[in-house]
Amino acid sequence: RMINDPKSQHYITWTEHGTSFVVSNVGEFSRSILGSHFKHNNFSSFVRQLNMYGFHKINRTPRAQRTSTSSQTWEFSHPKFLRERPDLLDAIKRKALEPDPRERGR
Numbered sequence: 887r888m889i890n891d892p893k894s895q896h897y898i899t900w901t902e903h904g905t906s907f908v909v910s911n912v913g914e915f916s917r918s919i920l921g922s923h924f925k926h927n928n929f930s931s932f933v934r935q936l937n938m939y940g941f942h943k944i945n946r947t948p949r950a951q952r953t954s955t956s957s958q959t960w961e962f963s964h965p966k967f968l969r970e971r972p973d974l975l976d977a978i979k980r981k982a983l984e985p986d987p988r989e990r991g992r
Contacts, residue, residue, distance in 0.1 A: 888923045901961065904969025906944060909960045933960075938980050940964055 889898050897915035900907050912929050921927040944961040966974040
């Protein structure tokens with residue numbers, strides 16, 4: 887929903903082919919958009935949630951050219967998160983937590 891919300895289009899958009907999405911101006915995205923869709927406005931928490939659901943960050947900026955987090959453009963993809971395939975959304979599931987190896991044998 888967030889990616890298709892007209893209020894969000896300055897900060898989060900589909901890539902040209904609709905196989906990934908881009909978050910730009912992370913600081914403003916966090917302040918203006920995250921709080922209206924989540925119970926926080928912390929970009930790191932947003933990224934952690936994406937990772938828990940199997941999304942991956944795509945690095946297109948060479949490491950030497952990267953600047954502060956707030957001015958970076960971040961791109962994420964998931965094989966079942968596609969612009970033209972909303973029917974696949976139900977297949978995106980949170981990853982199961984790995985059991986703590988210290989808990990074995992107790």
